[in-house]
Amino acid sequence: MFDSLSGKLQNTFRNLRGLGKISEANVSDSLREVRLALLEADVNFKVARDFIERVKAKSMGAEVVQSIQPGQQIIKIIHDELVELLGSANAGLNLSGNPACVLMVGLHGSGKTTSSGKLARLLHKQGRQPLLVAADVYRPAAMDQLETLGKQLDIPTFVKRGEQDVSKIAREALDFAKANNRNTLIFDTAGRLQIDEPLVQELVRLRELVKPQEILLVLDAATGQESVNVATHFDKALNISGAILTKLDGDARGGAALSLKAVTGKPIKFVGVGEKLEDFEPFHPERMASRILGMGDVVSLVERAAEAVDLNDARRMEEKLRKGQFTMEDFLEQLRQLKKLGSLESLVGLLPGGDQLLKGGDLNKQEKEFRRMEGMICAMTFQERRNPQLLNAKRRIRIAKGSGVSVTELNSLLNRFGQMQQMMKKMGKFQKMMARMGGAAPNLLRRG
Numbered sequence: 001m002f003d004s005l006s007g008k009l010q011n012t013f014r015n016l017r018g019l020g021k022i023s024e025a026n027v028s029d030s031l032r033e034v035r036l037a038l039l040e041a042d043v044n045f046k047v048a049r050d051f052i053e054r055v056k057a058k059s060m061g062a063e064v065v066q067s068i069q070p071g072q073q074i075i076k077i078i079h080d081e082l083v084e085l086l087g088s089a090n091a092g093l094n095l096s097g098n099p100a101c102v103l104m105v106g107l108h109g110s111g112k113t114t115s116s117g118k119l120a121r122l123l124h125k126q127g128r129q130p131l132l133v134a135a136d137v138y139r140p141a142a143m144d145q146l147e148t149l150g151k152q153l154d155i156p157t158f159v160k161r162g163e164q165d166v167s168k169i170a171r172e173a174l175d176f177a178k179a180n181n182r183n184t185l186i187f188d189t190a191g192r193l194q195i196d197e198p199l200v201q202e203l204v205r206l207r208e209l210v211k212p213q214e215i216l217l218v219l220d221a222a223t224g225q226e227s228v229n230v231a232t233h234f235d236k237a238l239n240i241s242g243a244i245l246t247k248l249d250g251d252a253r254g255g256a257a258l259s260l261k262a263v264t265g266k267p268i269k270f271v272g273v274g275e276k277l278e279d280f281e282p283f284h285p286e287r288m289a290s291r292i293l294g295m296g297d298v299v300s301l302v303e304r305a306a307e308a309v310d311l312n313d314a315r316r317m318e319e320k321l322r323k324g325q326f327t328m329e330d331f332l333e334q335l336r337q338l339k340k341l342g343s344l345e346s347l348v349g350l351l352p353g354g355d356q357l358l359k360g361g362d363l364n365k366q367e368k369e370f371r372r373m374e375g376m377i378c379a380m381t382f383q384e385r386r387n388p389q390l391l392n393a394k395r396r397i398r399i400a401k402g403s404g405v406s407v408t409e410l411n412s413l414l415n416r417f418g419q420m421q422q423m424m425k426k427m428g429k430f431q432k433m434m435a436r437m438g439g440a441a442p443n444l445l446r447r448g
């Protein structure tokens with residue numbers, strides 16, 4: 001996402017940085033390029049025009065014109081305006097009610113059901129007791145889908161098959177929540193391909209009944225220009241409290257993200273960045289702006305790592321590494337930790353210049369390789385994992401068969417693992433030696 005916009009803006013910035021002196025003419029030229037880039041990214045034309053006007057007014061100010069690096073200053077102005085456009089700060093959820101109710105609304109296929117599950121997961125992690133409510137009565141499959149997500153997450157789902165009256169479902173769900181100590185209800189509602197009056201009426205009735213603290217519009221980032229109309233329409237009918245922008249991992253051009261706040265005045269609260277339940281993040285305008293301008297989003301990366309990696313585990317691993325006691329089992333654990341961080345692609349995308357890197361490399365291949373390694377280690381017995389010496393030819397054939405790889409591939413994994421262990425032992429010795437000499441060992445394995 002934002003690849004093309006990002007690329008174009010970075011080109012323009014290269015020109016801007018080179019500017020020795022600022023004039024109305026050369027600023028106008030650069031800003032025209034910025035405006036075109038925004039339009040191509042599907043940003044609403046009024047939003048793009050106002051944006052450029054604001055940047056221009058600030059760029060022609062005395063501070064910029066007289067500064068030593070006027071180009072840099074303009075880039076900063078663009079960055080700050082972009083942050084403003086995206087909503088300035090992260091807008092959290094208001095969950096003050098007991099129970100608190102969240103209504104998920106949006107068009108068919110926008111990602112309501114998936115996002116309901118993702119949000120439930122996130123709130124559960126924050127210590128709340130969510131209840132997923134299946135309020136899409138038109139598609140039985142939608143109820144199954146939500147129930148499956150609930151089971152996966154170990155979060156209860158309120159489903160009443162055969163009931164056509166959404167108000168009735170809502171009332172019973174509220175009772176169920178009270179009886180079962182669930183303090184946050186997430187209503188997955190029906191969607192249509194287009195907004196129509198019966199649907200809106202149903203949602204309005206649901207709103208009257210449950211009095212939700214949050215009405216979140218789930219919006220597919222790929223909807224492009226049309227997303228502004230969708231958002232305006234839903235907002236007029238329901239007075240939404242914010243939006244969830246989904247499928248930011250796809251090839252959407254990103255215009256929706258940039259137009260939504262300006263057009264409806266309502267903030268984006270979360271973004272969906274993949275199909276998996278953990279591919280979901282609170283939306284941070286500042287970080288998103290940096291990502292768009294190719295400055296990377298290291299803060300999100302560190303946060304994700306901190307969420308996935310248990311610090312005690314990390315210390316224990318480090319100890320083992322240093323003592324050369326790192327086994328195949330530990331290796332498996334590390335592979336799984338890595339997986340918890342999300343897809344490799346989404347990780348690299350957070351690095352400064354990461355999007356450029358993604359163009360060349362084949363991360364899918366790398367990810368498949370990880371999965372194969374995991375499969376091979378899983379096919380070993382616990383004894384074998386701790387002591388690869390046991391792995392004679394017969395055992396190797398069994399493991400290769402069990403994990404669907406060739407013996408050659410298994411041998412290659414074992415060789416590489418052996419090398420890795422050697423290296424770790426050396427590193428451990430090196431650190432010990434440095435410590436004895438009183439120097440500060442470059443501790444490559446310690447976090448922070």
Ligand SMILES: Nc1nc2c(ncn2[C@@H]2O[C@H](COP(=O)(O)OP(=O)(O)O)[C@@H](O)[C@H]2O)c(=O)[nH]1
Pocket residue numbers: 106107108109110111112113114115191218246247248249250271272273274275279
């Ligand atoms: N890649 C990607 N796919 C998503 C995301 N959110 C939802 N989807 C997919 O979009 C499709 C429709 O989602 P669903 O939740 O059923 O939409 P609903 O009709 O609004 O309930 C499903 O195949 C989801 O897996 C996302 O953030 N990224």
Ligand SMILES: [Mg+2]
Pocket residue numbers: 112113114136142188
């Ligand atoms: Mg659905």
